[in-house]
Amino acid sequence: MATDIQISIVGSAGDGTIAAGEILRNALAGMGYKVISFDVYPPEIRGFGKCIARMRITTEQAYSLKHKSDVMVSLDDSHAIPHAGELRDCGALIYEQGSIVRLPEGGHMSAHVGPGQLPYPVPIRELSEKSTGANRSRNIVVLGFIAGLFNLPVEGFRKAIGKKFKSKAAAAEASEAAFKAGLDYAAKTFKLDDVVFGPPVSTVVAGATVEMINGNAAIVRGALDAGIDTFFGYPITPATSIMERLASEMPRRGGRLLQTEDEISAISAVIGAGFAGARAATSTSGPGLSLMAEMLGMGVIGEVPSVVFVSQRGGPSTGMPTKTEQSDLHMAVYGGHGDAPRIVIAPTNVDGCYRCGGKAFELAEVYQTPVIVLIDLYLSNRYETVVFPARPPFEADLNRKPGKAAAGAPYKRYALGGDDVSPRAIPGDKGGMHVVTGLEHNELGRPNDSAELHTAMSRKRHEKLKLALNHPDFTKFKRFGDEGPVDVGVISWGSNFGECLEAMLKARGEGIRCAAMKVVMLSPFPTDGVAAFMADCKEVLVPELNYQGQFANLLQAHVARPVTRLARVPGEPMKVEEILEEIRRLAGKKAAQKAA
């Protein structure tokens, strides 16, 4: 029996909502289910604001969260009540049975349970207090109740709880008691909802490991597996945890990490380290990328391998730090002055974050350029079960070394000709002395602004990047769904692609001929592949999370044909239903035209 269950836990900051979500998803992933999870929390740390831990648990691979949950838990009715409608009919709504204060009419979840939903009032606070002497473990009581109600193996929860509180013995003991209290209460509860967990299906090949991990952690893992040497950064939501994780991991592996005074320093140091031959990176969000724009140009003209991980959030300016958006695409691809081409890659899921996180170093080194890995808050904070291969799929040291120069001939760091990728000597290499400058230069690196040279160097810097379109073992774009001509083709990028894929698959289920394409390599743009796909599509739909339709703009700059834009800025993932509705509309439009 296939499992496809979404659980949402809604509470306020300080209720342990996010912690409960973390334990639950770890427990379920540990049992062998596939899990996608995305939490929403306020910018404040504790005591204010709404937190939602949402996860989708499946046996088949899922690509996005569902529009409706199958199970919803309220740890705070004032926050959860507006979300009650997001629970599907016959789903389970678990909430606090009582209240210690008088409530106005409508102030209790029982007033908001829809007629099709199944209510489970649980004395959560009382169970926590009786089992632990405090109400702090309400979140763990709820986990016990979930384990009992859905008949899930208790051992998996115990492990996940143990891991969470491994350095806090008192909290671990209280959690054990609270979990049991919830479990026992579930044993006395009559199950009425139709939510059923089937057995997990393991598809993991020998030697591989499965981990529940979020996009930022996957980037870090990719960077580490690719052999990152140095990292310079300045914290910013939602990218901070990349630096935090690297800070604890890199010293153990002989790497170096420095928190610089700002983003300008960070990128400058990365370019310096890249020049010195290190695999170097920084991470930031939109505001930091703006500051880095000038130095990225330096990386381009100096042809210095450098990697920038960018996690987008709502903008412009300080914008919406804890909301997701895909509005830095223009900035990533075109940002900065001058003709400054760079490689921009955008993974579409957490597994992709791992791959792009590692491949970025290869691309930077092989094509001697800054590489931007563009994700967003949704992907940074989204947890998925990822299967890691036994051996990291990244190559070490892909540097094109200068051959033996002809006697008396100087080493040309920016040699023209061939495939436009010049041999790269690292400072200290014998016979590899050269100049790197932000000024336009000749093949030796010496300043020179002649018209011919500027034209030749500009061409070189642009043309060499096109080789990246054939970089081995790296998916630049991929088609899903129906083969051959289709009525509707959906093209998207980044975190939003999961929703597009899910919508396309649903549309196919409804009999609509359609397909979807994810574009991972945004610069250089894989024009041929995308154009071939578009030629198959009667209608092209481009959903994305920004106002301007930045990807649609990019697409149309490369493939001149009309597309339907679905550009939205809700600050949260796009609803699959909204994309599906648009596919239906476009397919209907086609049907109507045919009929006419």
Add this chain to the structure above:
Amino acid sequence: MANAKNARHHIVIGSGVAGSQAAETLREREPDARVTILTLSSLLFYNRYDLPKVFRGHRDWREFLAFPAEYYKDYRIEVRRCSRVAGVDGSRRSITLEHKEEIRFDTLLVASGGRGYIPEELVEFRPLMHPFASYTEAVTAASVVPDRGHVIMLGGDMIGLDLARTLIDTRHRVTLVAGPQTFWPHEVTDDERPGLIAALENMGVEVVEGADAGGIASIEQGAKGLSARRVLFKDGTELYGDVVMPFFGLSPSVEFMLGSGTDIERGLLVNPALRTTGEGIYAAGDVCQIWSDAEKRYRFFYGWKNVRAMGDLAARNITGGDEPWVPAQDEQLHISDDGKIQSPFWEYE
């Protein structure tokens, strides 16, 4: 919605036959009004007379619902499940729910029915018995009785006897420990009783006049490893079975009305128009005792058809009517020509 601002809020306590019928009539007669049902149940309204079906393998609650969820949306009836009324303040026209929420009403209909009555001496054995008053109780009971298992029914009553018919039909063994409530709510004379007991035996029920033999001394679990339950009588005799189910009639659910300003005897006392003594408060169904001019006493009227008619009447009187109660069904127990018991209770639509 015209004049929705000044619309009245009608609250109905209970989502049984009486309350559900009342809510529908209220909605039809006062389209602008706000209609709210408060109920203990986790499920929307279902007909309890259908519950014996669980022994025929019907275990999905969706099959039992009287109306789909959309009905409540279409009729704009708010149903608040798992919401126990803790108290009613008639003068402030407000209800307090057990979870401390306060709700104001313009009119209140109490249709809280009754809960299974258990004689005092058996209360301590409650955990060892399987009641049969709700869907969850019915499914729980059915899930512990094995195929062709043995059910010991204590008391009887027309609800239990209805179940007994199904159990025998589904090849279970039924032993009835008979007592004063065996034919509740029918009133049966000493002369009629032997014939009715014989008719039960004719149906296939094994009858023990247990209560007459001194009553039940104890109920035990897993006795001697032979059966799930042993019922020990005061005279030393014993009975082994898979499940013990109590059927001793109902006692009205009125505790939350104490202090509400309404008169209560066993049930809520109402005049023939189903008004209680509290302003704007009505009652219908198993919870109320209606003044009978003919009998010069307050009395209960049981049975599904009666209860539904009460819900309808109360709603009509709440919305401007002033009609008196007229029983909607016969109350007599009969034995048919082929020797079977026939109760008007067992006639459903």
